[in-house]
Amino acid sequence: MSAYIISGLVLGSIYAIAATGLVLTYKSSRIFNFGHGAIAFLIARIYYQLAQVYHWNTALAAFMSILVFAPLFGVFLWGFLFRHLTNASPTVRLVATIGLFVAIPAVAQLIFGYDPTLNTVGLAGANPKLFHVFGVVLNMDQVLVLLFAALVAGGMFVMIRFTTFGLLIRAVVDSATVSRLVGTDPQRVSMGAWALGSLLAGLAGVLLTPLVTLDVDSFNILVVASFAAVVLARMDNLLLSFVGGLVVGLVQQIVTKFIPSDSTFLKGVVPSIPFILLVIFLFVWGANRDTVGSRQQAMGVNPDAHQEEVVVRAGARPRAWWRGLTPVAVWGVILVLFIPLYMNSFWLGLFSEGLIIGTIFLSFTVLTGQAGIISLGQSTLAGVGAIAVGQFATAFGLPMLLAVILAGGCAALLGVLVAVISVRLGDLYVALTTLGMGLLLENMVYTIGRFDNFSIGVSVTPPKLGPIDFSGRTTFYFLVLAVFSILALGVFNLKRSSTGLELAAVRSDPVRATTLGIRPWRLKVFAFGVASFIAGVGGCMMAMYQFRALPENFVTTIGLVWFAVVATLGMRSIPAALFAGITFAVFPQVIADHLSQSWQTLPTALFGLGAIAVARHPDGVVAMHASQFRWVKRHVAMLFHRLRHAPEPATEVSVA
Amino acid sequence: MSEQVPLLEVRGLSVAYGAAPAVTRVSFELVKGKAVVVLGPNGAGKSSLARAITGLVKPSEGEVTLEGRDVTGLAAHKMARLGVGLVPEDRGIFRGLSVADNLRMAVRNGVPRNRRDAALDRVFELFPVLSERRKQIAGTLSGGEQQMLALARVLAGEARVLVVDEPSLGLAPQLVDRVYDALRKLRESGISLLLIEQFVERALGFADYACLLSHGRLVLQGPPAEVRDDILKSYLGREEESGHPIAPAPAPSGLAAGINLQTA
Numbered sequence: 008m009s010a011y012i013i014s015g016l017v018l019g020s021i022y023a024i025a026a027t028g029l030v031l032t033y034k035s036s037r038i039f040n041f042g043h044g045a046i047a048f049l050i051a052r053i054y055y056q057l058a059q060v061y062h063w064n065t066a067l068a069a070f071m072s073i074l075v076f077a078p079l080f081g082v083f084l085w086g087f088l089f090r091h092l093t094n095a096s097p098t099v100r101l102v103a104t105i106g107l108f109v110a111i112p113a114v115a116q117l118i119f120g121y122d123p124t125l126n127t128v129g130l131a132g133a134n135p136k137l138f139h140v141f142g143v144v145l146n147m148d149q150v151l152v153l154l155f156a157a158l159v160a161g162g163m164f165v166m167i168r169f170t171t172f173g174l175l176i177r178a179v180v181d182s183a184t185v186s187r188l189v190g191t192d193p194q195r196v197s198m199g200a201w202a203l204g205s206l207l208a209g210l211a212g213v214l215l216t217p218l219v220t221l222d223v224d225s226f227n228i229l230v231v232a233s234f235a236a237v238v239l240a241r242m243d244n245l246l247l248s249f250v251g252g253l254v255v256g257l258v259q260q261i262v263t264k265f266i267p268s269d270s271t272f273l274k275g276v277v278p279s280i281p282f283i284l285l286v287i288f289l290f291v292w293g294a295n296r297d298t299v300g301s302r303q304q305a306m307g308v309n310p311d312a313h314q315e316e317v318v319v320r321a322g323a324r325p326r327a328w329w330r331g332l333t334p335v336a337v338w339g340v341i342l343v344l345f346i347p348l349y350m351n352s353f354w355l356g357l358f359s360e361g362l363i364i365g366t367i368f369l370s371f372t373v374l375t376g377q378a379g380i381i382s383l384g385q386s387t388l389a390g391v392g393a394i395a396v397g398q399f400a401t402a403f404g405l406p407m408l409l410a411v412i413l414a415g416g417c418a419a420l421l422g423v424l425v426a427v428i429s430v431r432l433g434d435l436y437v438a439l440t441t442l443g444m445g446l447l448l449e450n451m452v453y454t455i456g457r458f459d460n461f462s463i464g465v466s467v468t469p470p471k472l473g474p475i476d477f478s479g480r481t482t483f484y485f486l487v488l489a490v491f492s493i494l495a496l497g498v499f500n501l502k503r504s505s506t507g508l509e510l511a512a513v514r515s516d517p518v519r520a521t522t523l524g525i526r527p528w529r530l531k532v533f534a535f536g537v538a539s540f541i542a543g544v545g546g547c548m549m550a551m552y553q554f555r556a557l558p559e560n561f562v563t564t565i566g567l568v569w570f571a572v573v574a575t576l577g578m579r580s581i582p583a584a585l586f587a588g589i590t591f592a593v594f595p596q597v598i599a600d601h602l603s604q605s606w607q608t609l610p611t612a613l614f615g616l617g618a619i620a621v622a623r624h625p626d627g628v629v630a631m632h633a634s635q636f637r638w639v640k641r642h643v644a645m646l647f648h649r650l651r652h653a654p655e656p657a658t659e660v661s662v663a
Numbered sequence: 664m665s666e667q668v669p670l671l672e673v674r675g676l677s678v679a680y681g682a683a684p685a686v687t688r689v690s691f692e693l694v695k696g697k698a699v700v701v702l703g704p705n706g707a708g709k710s711s712l713a714r715a716i717t718g719l720v721k722p723s724e725g726e727v728t729l730e731g732r733d734v735t736g737l738a739a740h741k742m743a744r745l746g747v748g749l750v751p752e753d754r755g756i757f758r759g760l761s762v763a764d765n766l767r768m769a770v771r772n773g774v775p776r777n778r779r780d781a782a783l784d785r786v787f788e789l790f791p792v793l794s795e796r797r798k799q800i801a802g803t804l805s806g807g808e809q810q811m812l813a814l815a816r817v818l819a820g821e822a823r824v825l826v827v828d829e830p831s832l833g834l835a836p837q838l839v840d841r842v843y844d845a846l847r848k849l850r851e852s853g854i855s856l857l858l859i860e861q862f863v864e865r866a867l868g869f870a871d872y873a874c875l876l877s878h879g880r881l882v883l884q885g886p887p888a889e890v891r892d893d894i895l896k897s898y899l900g901r902e903e904e905s906g907h908p909i910a911p912a913p914a915p916s917g918l919a920a921g922i923n924l925q926t927a
Contacts, residue, residue, distance in 0.1 A: 189768050189771070
């Protein structure tokens with residue numbers, strides 16, 4: 008038993024260090040950094056590069072990566088990104104840090120290459136010294152983890168309580184305005200907190216290096232485990248977040264002792280413990296509904312209560328349905344419709360895939376664009392749809408249409424369940440719950456033999472309708488187009504309906520919407536259900552496209568990249584979802600055709616960076632370019648107007 | 664220093680939130696060791712004026728100078744370091760921090776290290792109640808004590824100009840007396856005060872100069888003795904009893920609209 012406790016403490020210590028850094032930055036800037044694990048990965052990768060590729064002295068490599076590069080990177084991120092997010096809406100803040108989550112590992116791979124990082128060595132060197140404690144063998148790496156954890160815990164306590172920097176952080180957390188009034192620039196303090204938070208992420212990353220493989224997925228586990236600790240601490244209490252990290256690590260290791268090693272299902276449990284704890288903690292907070300945040304928001308004092316500006320055309324009559332179709336959208340749709348006539352079957356297939364992903368992206372249009380909710384679990388919901396259609400259509404032999412509807416229903420049910428748990432807690436918690444749900448299902452449901460089917464998945468064949476067999480590339484393309492169009496029309500109608508108007512009202516200001524008799528909670532759960540259905544149906548189409556329902560094609564990290572793509576190209580409009588879907592499918596192929604293998608993560612990096620750029624243009628680049636286009640159009644028109652009416656055109660042209 | 668040299672000068676200051684004007688071309692000056700009171704009903708733009716002077720909001724036009732130096736639109740923390748302090752309506756203290764930490768924050772900027780202890784001693788001498796409660800969390804102090812702490816904070820930070828937004832808001836009359844006593848002491852110690860108030864009589868009894876804001880415009884200004892009757896009778900249209908806040912006023916009309924002194 009003591010062996011499990013000690014290994015639990017070692018793992019928990021790393022979680023605790025990461026969680027402390029996360030809470031520190033959240034407290035000082037109200038930005039929850041989803042990219043925290045990505046920073047840990049980057050610093051660990053740099054450490055590896057210095058220590059094992061360039062063969063630097065271990066201490067020097069650790070010093071440079073953890074104490075020099077990590078804080079500088081934190082300051083860089085602050086100056087480049089977080090500083091500008093102070094007054095951004097919670098949604099935009101989340102989008103930006105999810106962009107980091109996606110972009111940093113991809114950029115790191117672009118820089119350092121794709122060679123596997125083997126035999127990663129920790130701070131104790133290649134042959135760590137062994138110790139015997141309570142009959143348990145500990146190596147120097149593990150001892151160092153425990154020592155650093157104690158140092159961080161003690162150091163943070165002393166810093167917060169007794170140092171000037173600690174006083175400044177407490178003051179800025181208490182009130183940024185009053186800090187300004189006494190002559191302290193809250194932004195400077197925030198910069199310091201980001202430097203320190205990044206340092207702690209880097210420390211956790213380097214400490215984790217000898218325990219796991221140095222790849223992005225292992226580090227995602229780290230970050231989600233620390234999310235659980237952070238949620239336990241309600242994002243607020245540094246000490247509690249530290250304890251939470253220890254608890255998560257301990258539970259994870261102790262459970263190992265009691266689980267028979269031959270059970271496939273239970274083997275999925277151990278890596279899922281952090282997510283299970285995350286969901287349990289969220290559930291406990293959910294039971295305690297009257298959170299401080301909601302009370303403060305109701306009182307109008309919460310800095311987080313800054314809401315997106317949404318223009319609702321008050322009192323306007325519902326517009327005729329065709330009024331919303333801009334010429335650009337119409338031409339876009341016509342273009343898409345005729346593409347198959349000019350393409351070979353490979354590219355046609357890619358466009359079909361793009362349309363399917365566009366279909367899934369419609370769920371973001373409803374969820375994020377209309378209801379203002381961020382879900383990181385859309386790939387999971389699509390996966391549930393795919394798995395379910397495999398079961399209904401192939402295993403149970405139901406007609407395809409019925410199977411697809413039932414599969415969409417399964418996804419909707421799961422979506423509603425997740426929404427019921429999380430929506431009341433607020434945007435950030437929804438994002439965390441959906442992420443936790445995705446990772447949980449990925450470990451525990453995706454691996455079930457019945458669904459996984461020896462990693463080839465259950466076969467799914469596109470349906471036949473009379474003489475038309477949708478298995479052909481062209482016919483399947485039109486099937487996908489039809490499904491997209493039907494769902495798009497549904498989304499379009501939802502937007503115009505009174506429910507759509509209520510959603511807009513809730514997105515704009517939940518408290519005021521409540522005073523109008525709208526129940527934001529119900530409405531958001533409804534939106535979640537609709538969006539999940541759409542994602543589930545999208546998953547079914549994806550399964551048909553691949554002729555099999557393979558769960559591992561719907562892992563959570565894919566969902567995060569999807570989110571970044573949609574965030575970059577626009578959340579609000581249906582054409583943007585279509586465009587984003589096709590971009591996601593086609594762009595990597597274009598890169599693969601024209602650039603060498605070493606550029607393979609470039610698309611992911613660009614999608615992530617795009618999401619970061621969105622922090623400044625929350626409607627996405629389509630809207631951004633549309634407004635630039637309008638600007639150009641207006642100015643050209645003005646120029647022509649002046650040319651025509653000016654008595655002396657030559658002197659007036661300079662206006663442009 | 665000559666009393667004629669203005670310490671803080673506000674010229675043609677306007678504040679707008681989007682398209683909505685809150686303050687329109689207000690001008691006045693503040694002399695060292697004197698108190699100017701800005702009166703006006705709710706929504707007259709008093710708080711916006713205070714926030715624009717201290718850098719919490721950027722003015723849309725006009726300028727603010729401190730000892731002849733242009734400080735218009737300077738960020739609030741920079742204004743604070745130059746010695747222009749604001750005690751906002753909600754008191755402006757760190758509610759979650761102890762009294763001692765509040766004061767430590769106050770002396771951190773602007774007071775040299777070797778003078779900080781002396782500054783704190785002076786504060787505790789002036790506000791003995793805070794000395795007794797230095798370990799207490801500020802949010803748990805009574806309303807009056809919180810207001811004392813807010814003023815003490817400015818005093819400790821060695822501010823030269825203090826803008827106080829409605830210091831008597833939400834306080835019992837006895838406590839209001841104590842707040843005004845404290846303000847008097849601050850003025851005697853050489854600090855220039857810009858007082859934002861709704862309590863007409865008490866403010867006029869205290870100030871050296873009075874201004875009346877209405878709908879964002881300065882409609883009356885002068886020494887209290889001269890403008891007192893105009894403020895009470897003409898603007899309100901009735902005699903106001905001492906100690907009562909001004910009732911929400913109708914649009915300026917008649918005499919008030921005629922005596923537009925903003926260009927003075």
